[in-house]
Structure formats: structure tokens, C-alpha cells
Amino acid sequence: MAPDLRAYARMVGAIGVAWAVLAAVVAPWLIRLGFSERGPRPLNEIFDGRRHRSIEYMLDLWQTLAIGATVVLVLAAIAYRAWLGLPEARRRALLGDSADDPPMGSGSLVLWGAWLGLVGGFVEALARAARHSVATVPAEGFYVEFLWLSPLSGALGLGFVALLVAAICTALGLRPRLHRTTVLLAVPMVYGILQTPGVALHAAAELLLAFGVASMVARACVARAPALLPRLRRSGGAFAAAVLVFLGIGLWTSPGWAERRHLERLVDAPDGLPNLVLIILDTVRSPSLGLHGYDRDTSPTIEALAREGVMFESAISTTPWTLPSHASVFTGEGNAVLGTAVDRPLAESFTTLAEVLRDHGYQTAGFVANPDYTTSASGIDQGFLRYEDREIDLRRLITDSWVTRQILDRLLAFLTTRHRIPLKDAGTVTEEALTWMDSRRPERPFFAFLNLYDAHEPYETPEPWPARFGPEPSTTWETYYYANLHEGERVIDAELGRWVNRYDAGIAFADYQIGRIMDRLASEGIADHTIVIVTSDHGEMWGEHLEVGHGRSLYWPSLHVPLVMRYPGVLPEGVRVETPVSNRHVPRTIGTLTGIAALQAVPGSSLEPLWSGAGLADRVPPPMADIEPFTTGIAPWWAPVNEGPMKTIVMGRLQYILNGDGSEELYDIVADPREERDLAEVDAYEAELERLRATLAARSRPASGAREP
Known part of the structure; x- marks a missing residue:
């Protein structure tokens, strides 16, 4: 055998042996290690996205890929040997080498x-x-x-x-x-x-x-x-x-340096102001909380807060999607006034809760996970000295340009069904908040806002939470959503229950993180000097009216949200308010609890009469919600919102819905929370229907420049 051929054979043999060991021994071992809890965290995270697949599935997948790669390597070895056998001049001619194209090292x-x-x-x-x-x-x-x-x-x-x-x-x-x-x-x-x-x-x-x-x-x-x-x-x-x-x-x-610069210009805070922690659980509906009688233990921490404070049993959001509902909680304005949309952030002309508190000397900070509609681009960050909406780490560095994003997507596509750029889970958001609390200036009152995203699709939580309430789905969320919903095949099948398992796990994981926040407040001795408010931006549909998701209608499960307030010594303990309310009244209520006059003048109403028994409950108007048709194809073709702008009002135990095509719906949300029986055509409810219709019409036509009460 010629010397060059022997050298080539040795090289090919070495590569072949190395590949055989990698394909037959190392890779299967790594897959098994990734599926266990003993492996390095990065390896566990890579394989975590396929937890609903068996380890046998991944091993079979690797075997198929390895066979294909082996064939490619053999063909490459043959082609390389043929290439080396060509004369130098022929090789250069095939490559089109030109003296006009200079070489590079x-x-x-x-x-x-x-x-x-x-x-x-x-x-x-x-x-x-x-x-x-x-x-x-x-x-x-x-x-x-x-x-x-x-x-x-x-x-x-x-x-x-x-x-x-x-x-x-x-x-x-x-x-x-x-x-x-x-x-x-x-x-x-x-x-x-x-x-x-x-x-x-x-x-x-x-x-x-x-x-x-x-x-x-x-x-x-x-x-x-x-x-x-x-x-x-x-x-x-x-x-x-x-x-x-x-x-x-x-x-x-960076958020830390920006905060330091802002703190130097902050006014001194009046003595005695309480701290404030506002937690918005993204996409968490009340019917899925043990707090509201759910048969799964999804919310023990929130239930404990309710026992020590005030719980509103029939709170609703102003609209069933994130940006405008968050904007309402921060400004007190109704959705129709705010004018936010998928292509319109919250305008700077609106005064937010964070801005008022900052101007009164509060050290304000926001820690959010929703990657689309609570970032600084949404306008929700107005008034925050520190706002952490994106993790800055090696993972972000690798995926922040188009080129690296494409490379990473192609490399990981067969390994994981999770987001290529992993979402911030509640543990990460909570850790950011706790780290900030360690470094804040103790002489100042603080306002911490947390947005926890784990109960939002794709309903991802770290191990061992995903399987907490039962089997995981056998499909990706995209596959399930588009096959069963977007294409009109609105099939509500057994797979839905598996996705509900994941959703409930997200709620439970977020609830656990709220417990960490409360433990920290207690360990610092400031729990009783801190207002804690837990609510949600909107609910979620899980099969009701053949819907899955949110932002497509105004049915009760998509609007009914938790609202719990705790402030020992000021708020009573264990009070459950049955009167329907809107969570847009949060800023005005905080004004009552803190005594800050500027907050007592913001839009909305204080909810204080509902827990104090002062006989002024009629000052809190019945809650309304509305939604406009989306212009970006977000809602499926069959969604009710595509018929035109929708409005709803809740009075007592009745919800009235005015659809975009002029049709009406009426439901008893107490006796029929899934809203399976429309009462709009029932004669016994004709007077109630007219009363709700007239109230909604009057509230929908404010005088020029007026705001919703």
C-alpha cells in the first residue's frame, strides 16, 4: 500500500472508530443521563423538552440519525479520497481558483x-x-x-x-x-x-x-x-x-446601572409609607385555583394570603389579553380609553401606578416574563427605576442575531419541543426580585411588580413540575393548537386534559414562587408593613364554547381572575367579597391603603367600601370588559371576536355579552360558570336583559373627554 494511502487509511480508521464510539456508546449514555436527574443542568434542560416522549423514542431517533450520518461519512470519505487523487491543476480548475481572488490565511x-x-x-x-x-x-x-x-x-x-x-x-x-x-x-x-x-x-x-x-x-x-x-x-x-x-x-x-442613576434623582419618601408587591399571574383563571373551589391543590400560598386579607370572588379583567389588561391595572383606565393594541403600546400620556409611587420616593422595580406584551416596548415599564424583561446571559448572546439563531435552531430542533429561546420561568423572575430586594435601599419604601408566565402557552415549567397533576401531552402545543383549532377542526379530546395538567402545574409552580416572596418578607420583618396584591391579566378557555386559549371572546372563564389583597392591620382578615369588580380599580385602592392623594385621584374606584361595610358599595360600578378584532391574524377565523368589537358587563350573578354582529348572550355565572345555557331568549330574564343592555349602553357612551367611572 502506498504511503499516502496508508496514511489516509489510518485517518479514516481513526475517524471511524471515534464515530462508532460516539454513536454507539457516548451519545446513548448522554441521552440516558439527560433524561435522569443526575446529569449536568444544561444537559437536563436540553432533553427536558421531550419529557412527554419516552427515552426509547429518543434512543430510536438517535439510532436513525446515526445511521444516516454514518452513510454520509462513508460517502464523504470516498469523495475525499477521489478528490486527493485528482491532479493539483484539475482541483484548482474545478474550484475556479483565480489569481484575481487573493488567498487568505x-x-x-x-x-x-x-x-x-x-x-x-x-x-x-x-x-x-x-x-x-x-x-x-x-x-x-x-x-x-x-x-x-x-x-x-x-x-x-x-x-x-x-x-x-x-x-x-x-x-x-x-x-x-x-x-x-x-x-x-x-x-x-x-x-x-x-x-x-x-x-x-x-x-x-x-x-x-x-x-x-x-x-x-x-x-x-x-x-x-x-x-x-x-x-x-x-x-x-x-x-x-x-x-x-x-x-x-x-x-x-444594564438595569442595575440605570437604577443607580435614577436613584440619585429620587425625592425623599414621606414617613410611614408601606411597601407594595404586585404579582400578576399571566393567563391564570379563577376556576383553576383551589382558592375558588378547584379540586386540585394549585394555589395554597394564595389561599393563605386570602385567609389573612381580602379576596374578591368575582373579579374580572378589562379584556382577555395581556397588554391592555396590564395597562388597566397600572392606570385604572378601561380598555376602550387606553387604545392599546398589538401594534400600539401604552402611551406615555397615561400616568401609571409606578410613576406615582416613584414620584413619592418609592424604589420601583419590575420583573417580567411575558416576552411579547410586558417588555419595555409595551410601555408598561413607565415609572420603574429598574425593569428586567430579558435575561442577559450566554444563551441570549448566542441567539440575539439572525445567524446564531438559525444555527442554534437547526442544532436543537430534533432535541426539544420547547422554545428555542427558553422563557423566563417563575423561579427566575422570583430570583431576580429577591436579588434586587437584597440590594435595595432599606430607607426607602419599595414597589416590586412581578409578571409570572408559567400558566401561559406553551405551559412550560422546570422538572419535576410538568407531571405534577398527571400525564403530559403527547404533542407539541403548536401541533395541538393548529390542528384542533386554527384550521377549524375544533376537536376537544382527551389530549386537552393533558394540556390542562400542564396549565395547572404552571399555576402551582407560580404559587410556590409567591411563597418564596412571602418568606423573604417575613424573614426581613417587613411582611406586615407590605401590601401584597395577587391578580391575573386574564383567564383561559379550556374547552368552554369549544375554545382553547384567550383573546377570542368575552366568556367568563377568559375574564374571571383572582384578586387577593393582604395588608395586616389595615385590611381585615378572611373577608370574601361576592360583588363583581374589575381589577382596574387596583391603583385607586392602593391610594386608599397608602393615603397617597395622587393615587386617590386616578381613574377607577376604591374597593374599600366592599370590605369595610360602610354602606357605600354602590360607588363601585359593575365591571365591564371589551375586545376589538385583531388585525394580525392572531385569532382563528372562527373566533367570535372576528365578528366585530365585543362588550360585556357583569351585574350580580349575570353576565351580558354584546357581540360584534349585534347578537346578545346572557349567562348566570354562579349557577352556570361554564356558560353552557344562554338565557338571552328566556322570557323570565327579559327584564334583567333590558337592565344590563341599558347599563352597558350608558357606560359605553361617556361624554366627550370623560373616562369610564
Whole structure:
């Protein structure tokens, strides 16, 4: 055997043995370890998304992938041997090598990729900022972190691609060429910029444009190669300096540094003001809480708070989706007045609870998990000195530019059905809040707001919580939702119960984290000097009216939310208020509890008459809610909201719904909480129907400039 052939055979043999060990021993061992509780946390998190799949399923999946990869490796070995057998001139001819396309060293190639990624990521961030300045869409918002995370993420992504290209060229005995590698690297860079929200081009047009711009950049680089390549080889220090600059921007704009700057300008707080903790459980409906008689132990902590304070049995949100309902809780305004939408954040003209408390010397901080409608782009952050809406860690760095996001998605797609960019769970949000409480200034009263997202689809919680109440689903949420709902096949089957298990687990996990907050307040000796309020932004439909989810109608399960207040010595203990109320009255009620005059003047009503027995309960108006049709295709075609704007009012035990097509519905929410019997056509309820209809009409036509009472 010829020496070069023997060397090649040894190399192929070594690679083959290594691959066999990896495929047959190491990978199955890692899969088993990932499914156990003994493995490293990152490994457990990777495989956690397939918990509803058996370990046998994942091992079979790996076996299939390994067989396919083995075939590819064998073909690659044959092709590589054939390539080495070609004459040098023939190889260069096949590659189209040209003297006009200067070669690059491997180090220069990797550095070139990192530079292109850095510049491309920064341009991507600027494009997002420009988009945000002319068309603010909260779910596609711009965050100041983009200015430094996107460049660093882009540098990491394209640097990695360049490293792979350099390795392949080395294996093939080739030298990378400037024009060819620049096109290869610049295409994903430009295409990633074109993926910025608001760029309305067909995917094919974006790809053609990316190739065109990349070719122009490559030609310009080749034309300046005599000056460019030497500078590139010496640019390592400049690149490191650029990275340090972006890291400095990140440090300066971090929540902690921003809070320190704001604290220096904060006025002194009057003596005796209580602390405030407001917890909004995203998407938690009252019927799924033990607090409201549910047969599962989902809310022991909230139940304990209710025993020590006031619970409102029939509280509702102003609308069944996140942004406007949060805005109502913070401003006291009704949904119709706020004008928020999927493409309209809360306007700065509205005064929020956090702004009033900040102006009275409170140290204010928000810790939120909803990635779309409670971020700083939503406007909910107004008045907070510190607002933590995005985790800044290695995971975020890896996924903050288009290039790295695509690489990570492709690598992890077969491993997990969970979000590629994991959501902040209640444990993370709580840990952020507790860490902040450790560092806050003790001489000041504080306001801490927490948004806990675990009961929102895709209903994800860390182990061992997902299976707490029974078997997990056998499908992904997207598969279930779109197959059973979006396409009109509204099948409510056994799989629904498995998703309810996950939903209930999310509630229980969030409740546990509330317990951690209460334990910390108690350990610091400030629990009795802190107002604690727990509510939700809206409910969730689980099969009622063949609906799953929220934001599609105004039925009771989508609006009925918990509302519990605890403030020992001021609020009575164990009071249950049956009168229906809106949770938009929270700011005005806090004004009563704190004595802050500015809060006593905000829209809404104080709920104090309902627990004090002062005979002034009629000052609290019956709650209303409404919803407008979505303009972005969020609601399925069959959703009631697509018929037009919907309104509802709740008085006593009756809920009246006025649909967009003019039809009416009436339900007894006490006797029929699932609203399975429409009373609108029942003669015995004709007078009640007319009373609710007239009240809703009167409340829906306020005088010009007037606000809902």
C-alpha cells in the first residue's frame, strides 16, 4: 500500500472508530443521563423538552440519525479520497481558483467572519431601532440591549461559520479566497438584516438581494485587497477593543446601572409609607385555583394570603389579553380609553401606578416574563427605576442575531419541543426580585411588580413540575393548537386534559414562587408593613364554547381572575367579597391603603367600601370588559371576536355579552360558570336583559373627554 494511502487509511480508521464510539456508546449514555436527574443542568434542560416522549423514542431517533450520518461519512470519505487523487491543476480548475481572488490565511478568515458579524449585528440593531421609531409593535420591539448583544452575537455566529470554512479548507488542502469567502459570509449577514421586523419583502427577493449586496461587498474587498488583507491580519487588537466598547455599552445600559442613576434623582419618601408587591399571574383563571373551589391543590400560598386579607370572588379583567389588561391595572383606565393594541403600546400620556409611587420616593422595580406584551416596548415599564424583561446571559448572546439563531435552531430542533429561546420561568423572575430586594435601599419604601408566565402557552415549567397533576401531552402545543383549532377542526379530546395538567402545574409552580416572596418578607420583618396584591391579566378557555386559549371572546372563564389583597392591620382578615369588580380599580385602592392623594385621584374606584361595610358599595360600578378584532391574524377565523368589537358587563350573578354582529348572550355565572345555557331568549330574564343592555349602553357612551367611572 502506498504511503499516502496508508496514511489516509489510518485517518479514516481513526475517524471511524471515534464515530462508532460516539454513536454507539457516548451519545446513548448522554441521552440516558439527560433524561435522569443526575446529569449536568444544561444537559437536563436540553432533553427536558421531550419529557412527554419516552427515552426509547429518543434512543430510536438517535439510532436513525446515526445511521444516516454514518452513510454520509462513508460517502464523504470516498469523495475525499477521489478528490486527493485528482491532479493539483484539475482541483484548482474545478474550484475556479483565480489569481484575481487573493488567498487568505485561516486566522484572517476567522477574524474576517467575526468582523462581518459584528458590523452586521450592529446594522441589524440599528434597523430595529429605526423600525421602532416609526412603528412601535410591542411583540417586535426594540430593546437597548440589541445595540450591544446583536453585534456580539453576530460576531460569534459568523466567526463560527468562518471557523468551519477554515477547517474544511485545511482538510481539503486548500487556501480560502477573499472573494468567495466574503460572499459566503456576507450573504447570511445581509439576509439577517433583511429579517428585521417591518422589512416587507418576499423571501426569494430577500435572498436575491442578499446575494447581490454580498457580491458587491466581495468585489469591493478584492479591489482593495492589497491594503485590506494586511490590515485585517493586524486588526485583532481593534476587534478586541470594539468588543470591549460594546460590553461597556451593555454595562452602562444594564438595569442595575440605570437604577443607580435614577436613584440619585429620587425625592425623599414621606414617613410611614408601606411597601407594595404586585404579582400578576399571566393567563391564570379563577376556576383553576383551589382558592375558588378547584379540586386540585394549585394555589395554597394564595389561599393563605386570602385567609389573612381580602379576596374578591368575582373579579374580572378589562379584556382577555395581556397588554391592555396590564395597562388597566397600572392606570385604572378601561380598555376602550387606553387604545392599546398589538401594534400600539401604552402611551406615555397615561400616568401609571409606578410613576406615582416613584414620584413619592418609592424604589420601583419590575420583573417580567411575558416576552411579547410586558417588555419595555409595551410601555408598561413607565415609572420603574429598574425593569428586567430579558435575561442577559450566554444563551441570549448566542441567539440575539439572525445567524446564531438559525444555527442554534437547526442544532436543537430534533432535541426539544420547547422554545428555542427558553422563557423566563417563575423561579427566575422570583430570583431576580429577591436579588434586587437584597440590594435595595432599606430607607426607602419599595414597589416590586412581578409578571409570572408559567400558566401561559406553551405551559412550560422546570422538572419535576410538568407531571405534577398527571400525564403530559403527547404533542407539541403548536401541533395541538393548529390542528384542533386554527384550521377549524375544533376537536376537544382527551389530549386537552393533558394540556390542562400542564396549565395547572404552571399555576402551582407560580404559587410556590409567591411563597418564596412571602418568606423573604417575613424573614426581613417587613411582611406586615407590605401590601401584597395577587391578580391575573386574564383567564383561559379550556374547552368552554369549544375554545382553547384567550383573546377570542368575552366568556367568563377568559375574564374571571383572582384578586387577593393582604395588608395586616389595615385590611381585615378572611373577608370574601361576592360583588363583581374589575381589577382596574387596583391603583385607586392602593391610594386608599397608602393615603397617597395622587393615587386617590386616578381613574377607577376604591374597593374599600366592599370590605369595610360602610354602606357605600354602590360607588363601585359593575365591571365591564371589551375586545376589538385583531388585525394580525392572531385569532382563528372562527373566533367570535372576528365578528366585530365585543362588550360585556357583569351585574350580580349575570353576565351580558354584546357581540360584534349585534347578537346578545346572557349567562348566570354562579349557577352556570361554564356558560353552557344562554338565557338571552328566556322570557323570565327579559327584564334583567333590558337592565344590563341599558347599563352597558350608558357606560359605553361617556361624554366627550370623560373616562369610564
